[in-house]
Amino acid sequence: MNNTKKRKKLVVLSGAGISAESGIRTFRDMGGLWEEYDVMEVASIDGWHKNPELVIDFYNQRRSQLADCEPNAGHTILAELEEFFDVHILTQNVDDLHERAGSSNILHIHGELTKVRSTGDEQYILDIGYRTIRYGDVCAKGFQLRPHIVWFGEPVPAMNKAIQIAQTADLFVVVGTSLNVYPAAGLVQYAPAHCPVYVIDPNTVEVQRENLTLIQEPASKGMESLKTLLLEK
Numbered sequence: 472m473n474n475t476k477k478r479k480k481l482v483v484l485s486g487a488g489i490s491a492e493s494g495i496r497t498f499r500d501m502g503g504l505w506e507e508y509d510v511m512e513v514a515s516i517d518g519w520h521k522n523p524e525l526v527i528d529f530y531n532q533r534r535s536q537l538a539d540c541e542p543n544a545g546h547t548i549l550a551e552l553e554e555f556f557d558v559h560i561l562t563q564n565v566d567d568l569h570e571r572a573g574s575s576n577i578l579h580i581h582g583e584l585t586k587v588r589s590t591g592d593e594q595y596i597l598d599i600g601y602r603t604i605r606y607g608d609v610c611a612k613g614f615q616l617r618p619h620i621v622w623f624g625e626p627v628p629a630m631n632k633a634i635q636i637a638q639t640a641d642l643f644v645v646v647g648t649s650l651n652v653y654p655a656a657g658l659v660q661y662a663p664a665h666c667p668v669y670v671i672d673p674n675t676v677e678v679q680r681e682n683l684t685l686i687q688e689p690a691s692k693g694m695e696s697l698k699t700l701l702l703e704k
Contacts, residue, residue: 481556481701482640484658486563486648488672489545489690493568495537515623523615524606530618531603534584537566538601544691545646546572548698555702556642561633561658563648565620578636580629586619637661644697646671647690669697 487495512518513529550573552558559576560569565584569577587604589595591614608616621627637643643662649672650656659680662668671686671693684700686693 478555478557479641480639481552481558481642481644482637482662483549483558483560483644483646484563484637484648485549485560485569485646488647488649489543489694490540490564490566490568490647492543492545492689492691493540495540495566495568511623514620516625519617519622523617526618527604527606530584530620534599534601534603537584540566540568542568542572545694546574548691548694550574552698552701559636559640561636578629578633580621580627580633582618582620584618584620587616588619589614590617591615633658634661638663640666642666642701643668644671645669646694646697648672649674669700671697 508525508529512522513526519526546568549558549560549569553573553575558574559578560574561578561580562569563580565579565582567583567585585600586596586598588597589610589612591612592610595610595612595614596619597610597616604616606615610616621629637658638661640662643659643666645659645668648656650659650670659668659670662680664681666682668680668683669686670683671688671690673687673689686696688696
């Protein structure tokens, strides 16, 4: 007889707040602007069609910034929790800080900054790390390479898989997101009715759920409080 106790599935929805503590600036920090450009100029499919050189430059700069950032306590605590739980991270972030902190199961809902893909073949994806690309860089089939990011105005292919993971949660954690960016913000509603939900945010978050615990602290400090709470239980 196997007496090994099955570990509970801890599903985490993470957002920009957890990476902001590592020095990664968000559009909200910048008032919705990058230099003099609106978010829609550099993070939408229309912006790409209008000025691909600008969009490429924007993501080259973000990649360069990421290379100088390090995971913080919020990221490392999530990695440490894998010793006790079956942890699955659904992240709205495009950085690689969860990976660098040591987490194993990460689904990037909005794409990955360290990757590019072909504009003519969505399955052609390259990991370029923190290197830059230029307008005119093409894939083997001759199509321009673009950031492997889900922009405003594009479908979110990872959502179906994210929903499936959320539906199988034993515990659900929201950290670093105000739950205002859809469709990802709706994932918490797919957690089973019996599933305890923990929301880590320094502000009051409007979530209509029973069995909800709000931890009103910044991401790193909130993750420390959450770890203590979960392990006590």
